Amino acid sequence: MPGTDVTIPRRDGTSMRAHFVLPPGAGARPGVVVLHETFGLNDDIRRLTNRFADSGYAAIAPDLFDRPGARALCIAKTMLSLRSRTGQAFTDIELARAFLVARPEVLGERIAIAGFCLGGGFALIAALEGPYRVAAPYYGEVAKDVKHLEGICPVVGGYGGKDRLFAPHGERLERHLAKLGVEHDLKIYPDAGHSFMSQHDQTLLVRLAARGPMKVGYDEAAAEDSWRRMLAFFERHL
Numbered sequence: 482m483p484g485t486d487v488t489i490p491r492r493d494g495t496s497m498r499a500h501f502v503l504p505p506g507a508g509a510r511p512g513v514v515v516l517h518e519t520f521g522l523n524d525d526i527r528r529l530t531n532r533f534a535d536s537g538y539a540a541i542a543p544d545l546f547d548r549p550g551a552r553a554l555c556i557a558k559t560m561l562s563l564r565s566r567t568g569q570a571f572t573d574i575e576l577a578r579a580f581l582v583a584r585p586e587v588l589g590e591r592i593a594i595a596g597f598c599l600g601g602g603f604a605l606i607a608a609l610e611g612p613y614r615v616a617a618p619y620y621g622e623v624a625k626d627v628k629h630l631e632g633i634c635p636v637v638g639g640y641g642g643k644d645r646l647f648a649p650h651g652e653r654l655e656r657h658l659a660k661l662g663v664e665h666d667l668k669i670y671p672d673a674g675h676s677f678m679s680q681h682d683q684t685l686l687v688r689l690a691a692r693g694p695m696k697v698g699y700d701e702a703a704a705e706d707s708w709r710r711m712l713a714f715f716e717r718h719l
Contacts, residue, residue, distance in 0.1 A: 500542040502534040511591035511719040515542040516600025539587045543577035623650040627657045635664040637714035639707045641673035643696040673703035
Protein backbone atom coordinates (compact mmCIF):
# COMPACT_ATOMS: atom_id res chain seq x y z
CA MET A 482 0.00 0.00 0.00
CA PRO A 483 1.72 3.27 -1.06
CA GLY A 484 1.88 6.03 1.51
CA THR A 485 2.66 9.71 1.42
CA ASP A 486 5.06 12.07 3.14
CA VAL A 487 3.35 14.55 5.46
CA THR A 488 4.51 17.55 7.48
CA ILE A 489 3.62 17.71 11.17
CA PRO A 490 3.88 21.12 12.90
CA ARG A 491 5.70 21.47 16.19
CA ARG A 492 4.77 23.90 18.94
CA ASP A 493 7.97 25.89 18.39
CA GLY A 494 6.94 26.79 14.84
CA THR A 495 9.15 24.23 13.10
CA SER A 496 7.83 21.09 11.47
CA MET A 497 8.74 17.42 11.11
CA ARG A 498 8.49 15.28 8.02
CA ALA A 499 6.94 11.82 8.36
CA HIS A 500 5.76 9.01 6.10
CA PHE A 501 2.10 8.13 6.66
CA VAL A 502 0.08 5.30 5.18
CA LEU A 503 -3.40 3.89 5.72
CA PRO A 504 -4.43 0.30 4.98
CA PRO A 505 -6.95 -0.36 2.22
CA GLY A 506 -10.60 -0.76 3.09
CA ALA A 507 -13.11 1.01 5.29
CA GLY A 508 -13.26 1.24 9.07
CA ALA A 509 -10.86 2.28 11.82
CA ARG A 510 -7.71 0.21 12.30
CA PRO A 511 -4.99 -0.16 14.94
CA GLY A 512 -1.81 1.82 14.27
CA VAL A 513 1.97 1.53 14.40
CA VAL A 514 4.62 4.18 14.95
CA VAL A 515 7.71 3.12 12.96
CA LEU A 516 11.15 4.41 13.97
CA HIS A 517 13.98 4.49 11.45
CA GLU A 518 17.59 3.30 11.46
CA THR A 519 20.67 5.54 11.55
CA PHE A 520 20.20 6.13 7.81
CA GLY A 521 17.08 8.16 8.60
CA LEU A 522 13.72 8.24 6.88
CA ASN A 523 14.64 6.71 3.54
CA ASP A 524 12.90 4.61 0.90
CA ASP A 525 13.58 1.41 2.82
CA ILE A 526 11.84 2.69 5.95
CA ARG A 527 8.97 3.79 3.75
CA ARG A 528 8.84 0.24 2.37
CA LEU A 529 8.69 -1.23 5.87
CA THR A 530 6.05 1.31 6.92
CA ASN A 531 3.96 0.50 3.86
CA ARG A 532 4.16 -3.18 4.70
CA PHE A 533 2.48 -2.52 8.05
CA ALA A 534 -0.37 -0.95 6.09
CA ASP A 535 -0.48 -3.93 3.72
CA SER A 536 -0.97 -6.01 6.88
CA GLY A 537 -3.93 -3.93 8.04
CA TYR A 538 -2.34 -1.25 10.25
CA ALA A 539 -2.25 2.51 9.88
CA ALA A 540 1.41 3.47 10.15
CA ILE A 541 3.58 6.55 10.51
CA ALA A 542 7.36 6.88 10.36
CA PRO A 543 8.67 10.22 11.72
CA ASP A 544 11.98 11.65 10.53
CA LEU A 545 13.85 12.07 13.80
CA PHE A 546 16.64 13.92 11.98
CA ASP A 547 14.32 16.60 10.57
CA ARG A 548 15.36 19.56 12.70
CA PRO A 549 16.61 23.05 11.82
CA GLY A 550 20.36 23.24 11.30
CA ALA A 551 23.02 20.95 9.90
CA ARG A 552 21.91 17.35 9.42
CA ALA A 553 25.06 16.01 11.12
CA LEU A 554 24.20 18.02 14.22
CA CYS A 555 20.61 16.73 14.16
CA ILE A 556 21.88 13.15 13.97
CA ALA A 557 24.29 13.73 16.85
CA LYS A 558 21.55 15.24 19.02
CA THR A 559 19.27 12.30 18.28
CA MET A 560 22.00 9.84 19.29
CA LEU A 561 22.49 11.76 22.53
CA SER A 562 18.75 11.60 23.20
CA LEU A 563 18.90 7.82 23.00
CA ARG A 564 21.75 7.68 25.51
CA SER A 565 20.18 10.18 27.90
CA ARG A 566 16.69 8.69 27.44
CA THR A 567 15.24 12.20 27.10
CA GLY A 568 15.19 15.10 24.66
CA GLN A 569 13.61 16.32 21.43
CA ALA A 570 13.62 12.93 19.72
CA PHE A 571 11.10 11.61 22.22
CA THR A 572 8.97 14.73 21.81
CA ASP A 573 8.96 14.06 18.05
CA ILE A 574 7.99 10.41 18.56
CA GLU A 575 5.04 11.52 20.66
CA LEU A 576 4.17 14.10 18.00
CA ALA A 577 3.98 11.31 15.42
CA ARG A 578 1.84 9.15 17.70
CA ALA A 579 -0.54 12.06 18.35
CA PHE A 580 -0.85 12.69 14.60
CA LEU A 581 -1.67 9.02 14.06
CA VAL A 582 -4.30 8.68 16.78
CA ALA A 583 -6.00 11.93 15.74
CA ARG A 584 -6.98 10.38 12.42
CA PRO A 585 -10.57 9.09 12.33
CA GLU A 586 -9.35 5.98 10.46
CA VAL A 587 -7.19 4.95 13.46
CA LEU A 588 -8.17 3.22 16.69
CA GLY A 589 -6.18 5.51 18.96
CA GLU A 590 -6.18 3.21 21.99
CA ARG A 591 -4.65 0.36 19.96
CA ILE A 592 -1.17 1.52 18.98
CA ALA A 593 2.15 -0.31 18.70
CA ILE A 594 5.64 1.09 18.32
CA ALA A 595 8.26 -0.61 16.13
CA GLY A 596 11.87 0.36 15.58
CA PHE A 597 14.89 -0.80 13.63
CA CYS A 598 18.52 -0.39 14.71
CA LEU A 599 18.61 3.13 16.23
CA GLY A 600 14.82 3.08 16.19
CA GLY A 601 14.77 -0.20 18.10
CA GLY A 602 16.47 1.44 21.05
CA PHE A 603 14.09 4.38 20.90
CA ALA A 604 11.07 2.06 20.67
CA LEU A 605 11.92 0.37 23.97
CA ILE A 606 12.25 3.70 25.79
CA ALA A 607 9.25 5.37 24.16
CA ALA A 608 7.10 2.34 25.02
CA LEU A 609 7.59 3.22 28.68
CA GLU A 610 6.47 6.81 28.16
CA GLY A 611 3.52 6.51 25.79
CA PRO A 612 0.29 4.50 25.80
CA TYR A 613 1.48 1.67 23.54
CA ARG A 614 0.13 -1.86 23.68
CA VAL A 615 3.14 -3.50 22.01
CA ALA A 616 6.79 -2.63 21.40
CA ALA A 617 8.65 -4.23 18.49
CA PRO A 618 12.40 -3.49 18.69
CA TYR A 619 14.67 -4.99 16.04
CA TYR A 620 18.43 -5.10 16.64
CA GLY A 621 18.26 -2.07 18.93
CA GLU A 622 20.20 -0.97 21.98
CA VAL A 623 19.08 -2.31 25.37
CA ALA A 624 19.94 -0.72 28.73
CA LYS A 625 22.13 -2.77 31.04
CA ASP A 626 19.97 -2.12 34.10
CA VAL A 627 16.68 -4.01 34.14
CA LYS A 628 15.03 -1.12 35.99
CA HIS A 629 14.97 0.84 32.72
CA LEU A 630 12.39 -1.60 31.37
CA GLU A 631 10.12 -1.76 34.40
CA GLY A 632 6.49 -1.25 33.39
CA ILE A 633 7.01 -1.94 29.68
CA CYS A 634 4.24 -3.39 27.52
CA PRO A 635 4.54 -6.79 25.76
CA VAL A 636 7.56 -6.98 23.44
CA VAL A 637 8.25 -8.78 20.17
CA GLY A 638 11.56 -8.46 18.32
CA GLY A 639 14.62 -9.99 16.77
CA TYR A 640 18.40 -9.78 16.53
CA GLY A 641 21.02 -11.22 14.22
CA GLY A 642 23.29 -13.83 15.73
CA LYS A 643 26.21 -12.78 13.50
CA ASP A 644 25.94 -9.20 14.76
CA ARG A 645 28.71 -9.11 17.34
CA LEU A 646 27.70 -5.68 18.64
CA PHE A 647 23.94 -6.10 19.08
CA ALA A 648 23.32 -9.85 19.49
CA PRO A 649 24.34 -9.46 23.18
CA HIS A 650 21.68 -6.75 23.49
CA GLY A 651 19.09 -9.24 22.27
CA GLU A 652 20.22 -11.74 24.89
CA ARG A 653 20.08 -9.02 27.53
CA LEU A 654 16.57 -8.02 26.49
CA GLU A 655 15.42 -11.63 26.78
CA ARG A 656 16.84 -11.83 30.33
CA HIS A 657 15.32 -8.50 31.37
CA LEU A 658 11.84 -9.33 30.11
CA ALA A 659 11.91 -12.79 31.67
CA LYS A 660 12.97 -11.31 35.00
CA LEU A 661 10.20 -8.71 34.84
CA GLY A 662 7.59 -11.26 33.82
CA VAL A 663 6.70 -9.31 30.66
CA GLU A 664 5.08 -11.28 27.85
CA HIS A 665 7.50 -11.38 24.95
CA ASP A 666 8.63 -13.13 21.80
CA LEU A 667 12.35 -12.49 21.20
CA LYS A 668 14.41 -14.43 18.70
CA ILE A 669 18.08 -14.34 17.74
CA TYR A 670 18.61 -15.57 14.18
CA PRO A 671 21.97 -17.40 14.09
CA ASP A 672 22.58 -16.92 10.36
CA ALA A 673 21.59 -13.23 10.17
CA GLY A 674 23.53 -10.06 10.86
CA HIS A 675 22.46 -6.52 11.72
CA SER A 676 19.65 -4.83 9.76
CA PHE A 677 18.44 -8.17 8.43
CA MET A 678 14.97 -6.72 7.71
CA SER A 679 16.27 -3.80 5.65
CA GLN A 680 17.03 -3.74 1.92
CA HIS A 681 19.60 -0.98 1.76
CA ASP A 682 21.00 0.59 -1.37
CA GLN A 683 24.44 -0.93 -1.84
CA THR A 684 26.48 2.16 -1.06
CA LEU A 685 30.14 1.92 -0.10
CA LEU A 686 29.20 2.38 3.57
CA VAL A 687 26.69 -0.48 3.45
CA ARG A 688 29.16 -2.78 1.68
CA LEU A 689 31.81 -2.03 4.28
CA ALA A 690 29.31 -2.61 7.12
CA ALA A 691 28.48 -6.02 5.66
CA ARG A 692 32.10 -7.04 6.23
CA GLY A 693 32.42 -5.51 9.68
CA PRO A 694 31.53 -6.92 13.09
CA MET A 695 27.82 -6.18 12.64
CA LYS A 696 27.56 -8.13 9.34
CA VAL A 697 24.93 -5.72 8.05
CA GLY A 698 22.71 -7.19 5.37
CA TYR A 699 19.23 -8.28 4.40
CA ASP A 700 18.34 -11.88 5.27
CA GLU A 701 15.08 -12.94 3.67
CA ALA A 702 14.47 -15.98 5.89
CA ALA A 703 15.00 -14.02 9.10
CA ALA A 704 13.02 -11.03 7.80
CA GLU A 705 9.99 -13.05 6.74
CA ASP A 706 9.97 -15.07 9.94
CA SER A 707 10.16 -11.80 11.89
CA TRP A 708 7.17 -10.39 10.03
CA ARG A 709 5.20 -13.58 10.70
CA ARG A 710 6.02 -13.52 14.42
CA MET A 711 5.49 -9.79 14.79
CA LEU A 712 2.11 -9.73 13.07
CA ALA A 713 0.91 -12.72 15.09
CA PHE A 714 1.99 -10.93 18.27
CA PHE A 715 0.24 -7.73 17.14
CA GLU A 716 -2.91 -9.73 16.42
CA ARG A 717 -2.97 -10.93 20.04
CA HIS A 718 -2.30 -7.54 21.63
CA LEU A 719 -3.78 -4.97 19.26
